[in-house]
Amino acid sequence: MRVSREQMAENRERILDTAATLFRERGFDGVGVADVMKAVGLTHGGFYGHFSSKDDLAAQALGRAFVHAGQWAAEAKAAEPEAPLQAIFDRYLAPSHRDDPGHGCPVAALGSDTARQGEASRLAATEGVRAAIKGLSAITPGATEEERRTTAIASYATLVGALVLARLVDDGALSDEILAAAKTELQSAQE
Amino acid sequence: MRVSREQMAENRERILDTAATLFRERGFDGVGVADVMKAVGLTHGGFYGHFSSKDDLAAQALGRAFVHAGQWAAEAKAAEPEAPLQAIFDRYLAPSHRDDPGHGCPVAALGSDTARQGEASRLAATEGVRAAIKGLSAITPGATEEERRTTAIASYATLVGALVLARLVDDGALSDEILAAAKTELQSAQE
DNA sequence: CTCTTTATATGATGCTTATCATGTAAATTC
DNA sequence: GAATTTACATGATAAGCATCATATAAAGAG
Numbered sequence: 001m002r003v004s005r006e007q008m009a010e011n012r013e014r015i016l017d018t019a020a021t022l023f024r025e026r027g028f029d030g031v032g033v034a035d036v037m038k039a040v041g042l043t044h045g046g047f048y049g050h051f052s053s054k055d056d057l058a059a060q061a062l063g064r065a066f067v068h069a070g071q072w073a074a075e076a077k078a079a080e081p082e083a084p085l086q087a088i089f090d091r092y093l094a095p096s097h098r099d100d101p102g103h104g105c106p107v108a109a110l111g112s113d114t115a116r117q118g119e120a121s122r123l124a125a126t127e128g129v130r131a132a133i134k135g136l137s138a139i140t141p142g143a144t145e146e147e148r149r150t151t152a153i154a155s156y157a158t159l160v161g162a163l164v165l166a167r168l169v170d171d172g173a174l175s176d177e178i179l180a181a182a183k184t185e186l187q188s189a190q191e
Numbered sequence: 192m193r194v195s196r197e198q199m200a201e202n203r204e205r206i207l208d209t210a211a212t213l214f215r216e217r218g219f220d221g222v223g224v225a226d227v228m229k230a231v232g233l234t235h236g237g238f239y240g241h242f243s244s245k246d247d248l249a250a251q252a253l254g255r256a257f258v259h260a261g262q263w264a265a266e267a268k269a270a271e272p273e274a275p276l277q278a279i280f281d282r283y284l285a286p287s288h289r290d291d292p293g294h295g296c297p298v299a300a301l302g303s304d305t306a307r308q309g310e311a312s313r314l315a316a317t318e319g320v321r322a323a324i325k326g327l328s329a330i331t332p333g334a335t336e337e338e339r340r341t342t343a344i345a346s347y348a349t350l351v352g353a354l355v356l357a358r359l360v361d362d363g364a365l366s367d368e369i370l371a372a373a374k375t376e377l378q379s380a381q382e
Numbered sequence: 383c384t385c386t387t388t389a390t391a392t393g394a395t396g397c398t399t400a401t402c403a404t405g406t407a408a409a410t411t412c
Numbered sequence: 413g414a415a416t417t418t419a420c421a422t423g424a425t426a427a428g429c430a431t432c433a434t435a436t437a438a439a440g441a442g
Contacts, residue, residue, distance in 0.1 A: 001389070001390060001391075001436065001437045001438055001439095002387080002388055002389045002390070002436090002437065002438040002439050002440090003388095003389055003390075003438080003439080004389095004438090004439065004440090005439085005440090007389090007439095008388090008389060008390095011389085011390090026307060027220070027303070027304060027307055029218070029220035029221075030220075030307060032428080032429055032430080033429075033430065033431085034428095034429075034430090042389095042390070042391085043390070043391050043392075044391090044392095044429095044430090044431095045389095045390060045391055045392065045393085045432090045433095046389060046390040046391075047390095047430095047431090048430095048431070048432080049388085049389060049390075050389095053430080053431085054429095054430065054431090101306075107355065107356065107359065108303065109303055110303055111302065111303050111355040111356070111358075111359055112218070112299065112300055112301055112302050112303050112304055112355060112358075113218060113303055113304065114359055115292075115355075115358040115359050116217060116218055116221065119361070122359070122360075122361035123361055125359050125360065125361070126359070126360040126361045126362055126365070129356060129359065129360050129365070130360075130365065149372070150371075150372040150375055150376065151372075151376060153353075153356075153368065153369055153372035153373070154349060154353070154372050154373050154375070154376030154377070156352065156356065157348075157349050157350075157351075157352030157353035157355075157356055157369065157372075157373050158345060158348050158349040158352055159348075159352065160348075160351075160352035160355055160356060161347065161348030161349055161350065161351035161352030161353070161355070162344075162345070162348035162352070164298065164302040164303060164306075164348075164351055164352070164355065165298065165302070165320060165344075165347065165348055165351060167302075167303070167306040168298065168302055168305055168306050168313070168316050168317070168320065169313075169316065169317040169320050169321075170310070170313035170314055170316070170317045171317055174317070174320070174321065177344065178344055178348065180341075181340070181341040181342075181344035181345050181348075182344070182345050182348050184341055184345070185341065185342060185345035185380075186345070189376075189380065192406070192407045192408055192409095192419070192420060192421075193406090193407065193408040193409050193410090193417080193418050193419045193420070194408075194409080194418095194419060194420075195408090195409065195410095195419095196409085196410090198409095198419090199418090199419065199420095202419085202420090223398080223399055223400080224399075224400065224401085225398095225399075225400090233419095233420070233421085234420070234421050234422075235399095235400090235401095235421090235422095236402090236403095236419095236420060236421050236422065236423085237419060237420040237421075238400095238401090238420095239400095239401070239402080240418085240419060240420075241419095244400080244401085245399095245400065245401090
């Protein structure tokens with residue numbers, strides 16, 4: 001059955017959002033085209049009217065998941081004008097973020113996966129990382145532009161690594177300790 | 192055809208080593224049982240004489256991949272008795288490590304994957320991470336035991352995150368910059 | 383209101399892959 | 413060295429999944 005133009009556009013958006021969440025939760029190979037469509041409330045047949053392939057969906061969903069990363073600085077400034085960097089660290093390293101990969105950082109959720117993905121996905125991720133670094137640099141202290149950027153990149157790496165490690169281990173106490181340790185070090189580096 | 196006891200034991204070891212490499216290179220879902228056996232020079236049929244399932248293999252191969260991580264400190268001390276920590280940072284953040292995931296850090300290569308794996312794999316990874324933290328703590332400077340451990344965990348996170356990001360991006364210059372930035376920050380934190 | 387278009391549903395198709403069943407030849411045992 | 417065991421090979425089996433073909437009913441055009 002046919003749906004209205006707006007309905008179709010909305011369906012497409014929901015497919016993208018749903019895919020972005022499911023991929024982060026279960027990995028690219030852990031989610032089938034039919035799974036995504038079913039979660040949206042459609043059947044698998046209509047999929048290829050929206051996307052040319054699963055790879056195409058993966059790349060676009062990745063881009064969608066990265067949108068948030070590009071707005072890091074702006075959001076943090078709005079939420080905590082006094083200490084935006086601190087707000088980012090707190091949010092990123094919160095147990096709630098660790099426990100909800102579907103709506104969190106795509107690098108932590110799909111990082112090792114994406115490195116093995118097709119070109120389109122790699123490009124989307126690269127742009128996302130670039131935007132995240134730029135946003136972080138803008139609110140990172142430092143004498144020179146270059147120094148701020150270097151520090152921002154390292155902070156980003158610490159955040160990602162800590163979240164990956166915290167999700168990896170099968171021991172809640174150790175997981176909490178990892179998040180806390182990263183937060184402590186990132187704070188003390190700020191002085 | 193049957194092979195000797197030693198031959199069988201050697202085959203089992205080669206299956207494990209090969210799997211540990213292939214999984215890190217292509218992800219758990221990117222490698223089939225038949226792929227591993229073929230790479231070893233056997234056929235898929237004999238697999239279940241060695242392991243009870245692919246999950247079983249994955250868990251044991253992960254354990255194998257983590258062996259190296261537990262010996263971090265010892266190896267670094269042997270190679271660079273003066274500055275073992277520096278040796279670890281240099282080696283971990285080297286382009287050669289980035290470009291050879293099959294023989295490198297299992298957290299960076301399979302981190303986000305493993306978080307979705309079965310219990311046995313999670314446990315193997317948890318033990319590996321624990322050992323790596325312990326090893327790093329032993330050569331990390333700091334006033335108290337607790338402080339050394341906190342710093343070691345954060346350094347580990349920075350290493351992992353930087354490698355994941357460096358492998359993720361589709362731009363060699365940005366990738367190199369990420370590795371260099373992490374190294375710079377880790378060094379300056381040491382004073 | 384009729385005609386045309388099309389977004390989605392249903393139902394193949396073909397491929398990949400984990401696992402199992404059976405055969406066989408070589409190692410081990412006695 | 414005959415009998416037995418067994419590690420591996422060959423060849424199913426069955427399930428999952430990406431993609432495509434066709435049908436249909438509802439939207440949009442006139």
